[in-house]
Amino acid sequence: MNDVLGVDSMNEMLFQAINGNDLAREKMIQHYKPYIINSAGSIVGRFITWSDEEASIALLAFNRAIDTYERSKGRTFLNYAYLLIKRDLIDFYRKEKRQIHPPIHITQEQEDYSTNQLETKKSLESYEQSLQKHELVEEILELSELLKQFNISFHELENFSPKHHDTRETVMKMARDFINERELVDEFLRKKRLPVTAFAKQFGYRKKTIERHRKYLVTIILLLNHPEWRKLNEYIQKPKEREAYEKTENI
Amino acid sequence: MKKQKTYKGIVMEVTRDSIVLLCEEGTFKNIPRPSSDVPKIGDPFTYTEKARRRIPRLKYVSIAVIVLLVITSLSVLIPSQSKSAYVLAVDINPSLELYADKHLNVTEIKALNEDGEKIANAIEIKNKNLYNVLEEVLEQSIQQEYLQHLEQGNVTITVVPKTKQKESIEKAIEDVVAASLESHTVEADVSVKTGKSSVLEEAHKLNLSVNKYELYNELKEKGSKPDVETIRELPIGKVKEKYEPAAERVNSSEKENGKKQKEDHPEKGNSYKRSEQPQPQKPSPKKEKQTNNESEKNKNPQANKTGKENRPEKNKEKRGKNHQNNQNQKGKQGPQNHKNGNQGQGNGNR
Numbered sequence: 318m319n320d321v322l323g324v325d326s327m328n329e330m331l332f333q334a335i336n337g338n339d340l341a342r343e344k345m346i347q348h349y350k351p352y353i354i355n356s357a358g359s360i361v362g363r364f365i366t367w368s369d370e371e372a373s374i375a376l377l378a379f380n381r382a383i384d385t386y387e388r389s390k391g392r393t394f395l396n397y398a399y400l401l402i403k404r405d406l407i408d409f410y411r412k413e414k415r416q417i418h419p420p421i422h423i424t425q426e427q428e429d430y431s432t433n434q435l436e437t438k439k440s441l442e443s444y445e446q447s448l449q450k451h452e453l454v455e456e457i458l459e460l461s462e463l464l465k466q467f468n469i470s471f472h473e474l475e476n477f478s479p480k481h482h483d484t485r486e487t488v489m490k491m492a493r494d495f496i497n498e499r500e501l502v503d504e505f506l507r508k509k510r511l512p513v514t515a516f517a518k519q520f521g522y523r524k525k526t527i528e529r530h531r532k533y534l535v536t537i538i539l540l541l542n543h544p545e546w547r548k549l550n551e552y553i554q555k556p557k558e559r560e561a562y563e564k565t566e567n568i
Numbered sequence: 569m570k571k572q573k574t575y576k577g578i579v580m581e582v583t584r585d586s587i588v589l590l591c592e593e594g595t596f597k598n599i600p601r602p603s604s605d606v607p608k609i610g611d612p613f614t615y616t617e618k619a620r621r622r623i624p625r626l627k628y629v630s631i632a633v634i635v636l637l638v639i640t641s642l643s644v645l646i647p648s649q650s651k652s653a654y655v656l657a658v659d660i661n662p663s664l665e666l667y668a669d670k671h672l673n674v675t676e677i678k679a680l681n682e683d684g685e686k687i688a689n690a691i692e693i694k695n696k697n698l699y700n701v702l703e704e705v706l707e708q709s710i711q712q713e714y715l716q717h718l719e720q721g722n723v724t725i726t727v728v729p730k731t732k733q734k735e736s737i738e739k740a741i742e743d744v745v746a747a748s749l750e751s752h753t754v755e756a757d758v759s760v761k762t763g764k765s766s767v768l769e770e771a772h773k774l775n776l777s778v779n780k781y782e783l784y785n786e787l788k789e790k791g792s793k794p795d796v797e798t799i800r801e802l803p804i805g806k807v808k809e810k811y812e813p814a815a816e817r818v819n820s821s822e823k824e825n826g827k828k829q830k831e832d833h834p835e836k837g838n839s840y841k842r843s844e845q846p847q848p849q850k851p852s853p854k855k856e857k858q859t860n861n862e863s864e865k866n867k868n869p870q871a872n873k874t875g876k877e878n879r880p881e882k883n884k885e886k887r888g889k890n891h892q893n894n895q896n897q898k899g900k901q902g903p904q905n906h907k908n909g910n911q912g913q914g915n916g917n918r
Contacts, residue, residue: 351581351609352609355582355606355608355609356608358582358606359582359605359606359607359608361606362604362605362606363603363604363606364582364583364584364601364606365606366584450610450611451610453578453610454608454609454610457578457580457609457610458609460580461580461581470581471580471581471588471596472581472583472586472588472598474588474596475588475595475596475597475598477596478595478596478597479595480595482593485593485594485595489594533595533596536596537594549590552578552590552592552594553590553594554594
C-alpha cells in the first residue's frame with residue numbers, strides 16, 4: 318500500500334509516471350478513476366459506468382494526458398486531463414455520428430470560449446479559481462481513497478451523519494478529543510479500525526453514540542488528521558465558526 | 569409538517585441514482601441525482617429538498633382522504649336528519665309518516681299507531697317512489713278495510729317539506745290519492761295540506777301525526793279535553809265525533825244520512841275530489857276572507873271556526889262531516905285547503 322497520497326506526492330507520482338514508471342502510472346489512474354468517470358459523465362450529460370464505451374475513451378484520454386502533460390504550460394494536471402477527456406469524447410460522438418446529447422453542444426461552446434479565454438488572457442483569477450477547485454477535487458479523491466481503506470464509501474456516510482446540531486457538536490468534539498491522543502490515532506491508522514472501547518473509556522463517551530456515528534467519526538478524524546486538505550477542513554469547520562459567531566452575538 | 573430544506577454542499581461522489589454532498593455543516597447527505605445532470609466532483613451543489621412538492625402532495629392526499637371520510641360519514645350519519653326532504657303524514661285511520669328524499673324516493677315509513685304498523689309492515693318501501701308508496705298505503709288501507717266502499721272514509725295528508733322545495737308536490741299527491749281511490753271505488757274525503765316542520769316536531773313530541781296533532785290542538789281550543797291516546801288510535805273522523813261539542817254531534821249523527829245520499833250519487837263524491845284541486849280561476853270574496861284569516865292562522869282560529877261552523881248547522885247540509893273536517897283544518901293550512909273548505913261550503917249550499 319502506498320502511503321497517503323498528498324498533492325505533493327501526487328505530483329511526484331505524475332513525474333515518475335511521465336518518466337516511464339508504469340506502477341506510478343497505474344496508481345495514478347487508480348487514484349483518479351472516480352474523477353475520470355465523473356468527468357466523462359458530466360461531459361456527456363448522463364451517468365457513465367465503467368462498462369460504457371465513453372469510460373474507456375475517457376481512460377485512454379487520461380492516459381494520454383499523463384504522457385503529454387507539460388507543467389510549464391501553467392495548467393494543473395487535472396484541468397489538462399479534463400480537457401483531453403472532453404475533446405476525445407466529443408470526437409468520439411462526431412465519429413459515431415450518434416445523436417449528440419444536447420448538453421455537449423452547449424458545454425462545448427462554453428468550453429471553447431472559456432479555454433480561449435484562459436489561453437489568450439491567461440487570467441490569473443480564473444487560473445487561481447480552477448487551481449482552487451482542483452485542489453478540492455484532489456482532496457476529495459484522496460479522502461475517497463483513504464476512506465476505502467477503512468471500508469467507508471461516501472454514500473454510506475449519510476446514515477452515520479449526525480442529524481441534530483447538538484449531536485454534530487458532540488461528534489466533532491469526539492473527533493477533536495480523539496486526534497489529540499496520539500496513541501489512539503496511531504492504533505486507529507495502523508489497524509484501520511476505530512478503537513471504540515479504549516476511546517470511550519478514556520473520554521467517558523457512550524459506546525452507543527460512537528457506534529451510531531462511527532463511520533462519520535472516522536471520516537472527521539481522518540480529515541482532522543490531514544490538515545493539508547485545507548478546503549475540506551475549512552468546509553467542515555465553517556459552520557462551527559459561524560455558530561460560535563452567532564453565539565457570541567446572541568450573548 | 570416538514571419545512572422545505574435546502575442542502576448546500578460540495579459534490580463528493582456521483583453514483584447512478586444519487587449525489588453525495590458534503591454539506592456546509594460537515595454532514596453528508598445523499599440526494600437524488602437529476603437524470604439529465606452529472607455534476608462534477610468538487611462542484612458546489614445546492615439541493616432543495618422537494619418538500620414543497622412531496623410533502624404537500626402527501627398533504628393534499630391526506631386532505632382529500634379526510635374530506636372523503638367526512639363526506640362519507642356525513643352521508644352515513646346526517647342522512648337520518650337531512651336525507652328526508654319531505655315528510656308525508658298520512659292519516660286514514662292508520663297514521664303513517666312517509667319520509668322521502670328530494671328525488672321523492674321513500675327512505676322510511678314510520679307508523680304512528682297500531683293500525684299504521686299493520687300497514688307499514690305490509691309495505692315494502694325499498695327503491696320506491698313516494699307516489700307509489702302512497703298508492704300502496706291506500707291499497708293496504710282498503711284491503712285491511714280502513715277504507716271501505718260503503719263508508720265515507722277520511723284521508724288526510726300533510727306534506728312537510730324539510731328543505732325549501734321549488735316545486736310543491738301537494739297537487740301530485742292529491743291526484744294520486746284521487747286516482748287510487750277512484751280505481752277502488754272508495755269514497756273518502758281527501759285533504760292535502762302543507763305543514764311546517766316545527767309543527768311536525770311538536771307532533772312528534774306527543775307521538776301524534778301532524779294531522780292528529782292539529783286536530784288535537786283544535787279540540788283543545790274548542791274547550792274539550794282530548795285524550796292523546798284516544799286520538800292516536802282512533803280515526804280522525806271518530807275523534808271528531810267523540811269530542812265535538814254536542815251541537816255538532818247532531819251533525820255527525822246526520823252523517824249517515826249524508827252517506828246514504830252519497831251512495832245514491834256517487835258522482836258527487838267524484839266531483840268533490842276533483843274540486844279539491846286548486847281552482848284559482850274562481851276567486852270568491854269568501855276565499856279572500858279566509859286567506860286573511862289564514863294569515864292570522866293559529867292566532868285566532870276559534871273565531872274562524874265558529875263563523876263557519878254555524879253555517880253547516882243551519883243548513884243541515886248533507887256533508888256536515890265533510891265540513892267539519894275542512895273547518896278543522898282551516899286553522900292551520902295553506903290556501904289549497906281553503907279551496908276545499910270553500911268548495912265544501914259551496915256544495916253544502918247547493
